[in-house]
Amino acid sequence: MTAPRSPSDTPIVSVRDLSMIFPTPGGQTVALQDANLQIMPGEFISLIGPSGCGKTTLLRLMADLIQPTGGELLVNGGTPRKARENRAYGYVFQAPALMEWRNVLNNVKLPLDVMNTPKAQRDSRAREMLKLVGLEKFERSYPWQLSGGMQQRVSIARALAFDPAMLFMDEPFGALDEITRENLNLELLRLWRETGKTVVFVTHSISEAVFLSTRVVVMTARPGKIEGIVDIGLPHPRSDDSREDPRFFEYATQIRELLKKGHS
Amino acid sequence: MTTAPTPTTLPRAARRPSNLFPMLGVALAALVLYWPLMLWANSGQAARSLASGADLGCKTALACATQLRNPVIPAPGQFASGFTSLSVPPLAPTSAPYNALVTGGETLLGLALASVLGLVLATLLVRSRSFERATLPWLVASQTVPIVALAPMLAVLLGQYGVQGFLPKAIIAAYIAFFPIAIGMAQGLRSPDPLQLDLMRTYRASPAQVFGLLQVPASLPYLFTSLKVAATAALVGSIVAEISTISFSGLGKMLAENSRASDTVALWVIMIYGAALGIVLVALIGGLERLVTRWRPPA
Numbered sequence: 054m055t056a057p058r059s060p061s062d063t064p065i066v067s068v069r070d071l072s073m074i075f076p077t078p079g080g081q082t083v084a085l086q087d088a089n090l091q092i093m094p095g096e097f098i099s100l101i102g103p104s105g106c107g108k109t110t111l112l113r114l115m116a117d118l119i120q121p122t123g124g125e126l127l128v129n130g131g132t133p134r135k136a137r138e139n140r141a142y143g144y145v146f147q148a149p150a151l152m153e154w155r156n157v158l159n160n161v162k163l164p165l166d167v168m169n170t171p172k173a174q175r176d177s178r179a180r181e182m183l184k185l186v187g188l189e190k191f192e193r194s195y196p197w198q199l200s201g202g203m204q205q206r207v208s209i210a211r212a213l214a215f216d217p218a219m220l221f222m223d224e225p226f227g228a229l230d231e232i233t234r235e236n237l238n239l240e241l242l243r244l245w246r247e248t249g250k251t252v253v254f255v256t257h258s259i260s261e262a263v264f265l266s267t268r269v270v271v272m273t274a275r276p277g278k279i280e281g282i283v284d285i286g287l288p289h290p291r292s293d294d295s296r297e298d299p300r301f302f303e304y305a306t307q308i309r310e311l312l313k314k315g316h317s
Numbered sequence: 318m319t320t321a322p323t324p325t326t327l328p329r330a331a332r333r334p335s336n337l338f339p340m341l342g343v344a345l346a347a348l349v350l351y352w353p354l355m356l357w358a359n360s361g362q363a364a365r366s367l368a369s370g371a372d373l374g375c376k377t378a379l380a381c382a383t384q385l386r387n388p389v390i391p392a393p394g395q396f397a398s399g400f401t402s403l404s405v406p407p408l409a410p411t412s413a414p415y416n417a418l419v420t421g422g423e424t425l426l427g428l429a430l431a432s433v434l435g436l437v438l439a440t441l442l443v444r445s446r447s448f449e450r451a452t453l454p455w456l457v458a459s460q461t462v463p464i465v466a467l468a469p470m471l472a473v474l475l476g477q478y479g480v481q482g483f484l485p486k487a488i489i490a491a492y493i494a495f496f497p498i499a500i501g502m503a504q505g506l507r508s509p510d511p512l513q514l515d516l517m518r519t520y521r522a523s524p525a526q527v528f529g530l531l532q533v534p535a536s537l538p539y540l541f542t543s544l545k546v547a548a549t550a551a552l553v554g555s556i557v558a559e560i561s562t563i564s565f566s567g568l569g570k571m572l573a574e575n576s577r578a579s580d581t582v583a584l585w586v587i588m589i590y591g592a593a594l595g596i597v598l599v600a601l602i603g604g605l606e607r608l609v610t611r612w613r614p615p616a
Contacts, residue, residue, distance in 0.1 A: 116519060
């Protein structure tokens with residue numbers, strides 16, 4: 054295991070035979086079927102697969118944004134609901150979902166406002182987070198003045214502001230261009246190493262998953278299920294050179310094979 | 318770490334091209350058309366007066382078109398003297414500026430009442446489906462009642478409870494204005510993105526926090542849009558209320574008096590005051606909007 058912190062023996066997320074069935078007109082859709090997965094503290098896990106494979110569903114189940122129709126799910130030692138109520142995770146969505154009437158600093162402060170953090174700490178904490186994502190010069194700007202990549206960095210700073218144990222990220226860089234995406238990947242890895250948080254990251258980019266993760270969970274569609282899990286043995290800290298490592302291509306091939314297997 | 322661009326490179330939305338010149342063009346066209354239109358509109362009446370042997374101090378219908386006592390469209394000199402006699406001194410009970418202030422005050426008070434009622438209704442409409450199903454048809458129905466028919470009855474009703482003068486007009490203005498505010502606010506309270514609602518859920522935000530931190534600020538642009546619609550409606554409401562109930566001041570009372578006297582010059586002047594009042598009200602709301610929603614990119 055190459056995670057920066059030695060993972061303890063108790064998983065922080067435990068998924069057992071988890072299923073999610075949505076009713077649809079004229080039947081039902083199996084969004085997730087009998088998923089099994091253990092995530093250890095400090096890991097960087099990517100969920101990868103085509104649209105409809107249930108990767109976002111799995112993340113939303115962990116976050117208690119939806120409730121499963123079968124199986125067992127433990128997050129942070131309790132039910133997902135308890136984890137959410139204990140503010141155990143920060144969630145980064147596909148879109149930045151910033152409040153357009155709040156400037157950058159106040160957007161990062163939003164969770165602290167909701168959680169009634171002592172007022173004196175809110176500004177300093179939010180500034181610290183902005184510095185972490187390299188946007189300290191923009192605290193007075195409004196969302197419409199920022200590029201898509203900068204907006205997404207604000208939303209990452211916001212998710213980290215209340216220091217949750219876990220970071221759930223749902224295709225956070227999906228809408229960005231490749232160059233911005235690779236820059237943000239590097240930044241995210243640095244954040245992960247500095248904060249030691251457990252990250253669950255949804256993506257449909259194979260190279261992104263290999264580059265970022267300690268393990269990649271490969272999922273396939275119809276019905277959505279976990280096809281296999283690939284351990285990524287690339288050493289940390291990773292840099293752009295990691296992308297040239299022969300093992301990088303081996304892992305990518307392994308993931309591609311698993312995706313194809315589910316497709317046939 | 319990636320180097321972020323410096324704040325000086327932040328986009329500033331381009332200034333909207335000014336509407337001033339196209340508007341001035343229309344004003345110029347109206348001025349050019351005014352003179353022939355005025356002569357044409359008045360010459361018929363002038364010809365009839367001359368034929369009946371009246372001494373107008375002029376010979377031809379065309380020459381008399383600018384001299385009529387109650388012209389269809391006043392000549393420039395008549396406009397000027399009409400304005401002067403109705404505007405000086407401005408705060409006399411018979412002068413138009415004073416009465417415009419009265420009507421404006423009624424309208425603003427009506428708007429304030431309508432805003433409170435609209436906000437409460439919008440909150441209830443958004444909170445409860447059954448409230449919406451039970452009340453929305455009645456709210457729509459309330460707006461189909463012709464205000465001219467309703468105003469005298471409301472005034473009599475309120476008079477029985479000692480509510481007289483200024484307030485009944487404001488209430489009648491509010492009756493028209495609350496509806497667009499309630500509907501606009503309800504739309505605004507429903508406008509937050511599903512992701513923003515999910516986000517608040519991940520923070521374990523209380524319903525009151527979701528309302529105060531997300532729904533209300535998101536609805537402000539909607540509120541101001543509907544306030545502008547409501548302002549013109551409320552102005553119509555207070556003028557109609559002044560005309561159709563017993564009134565001692567207000568533009569509506571002046572309109573009623575001068576219409577009985579067929580004083581067309583005065584009616585024109587009061588009408589222009591009314592239009593100006595409407596523009597001022599909408600501009601006031603626009604100014605307030607810019608002040609409150611400074612976070613928005615310039616349109």
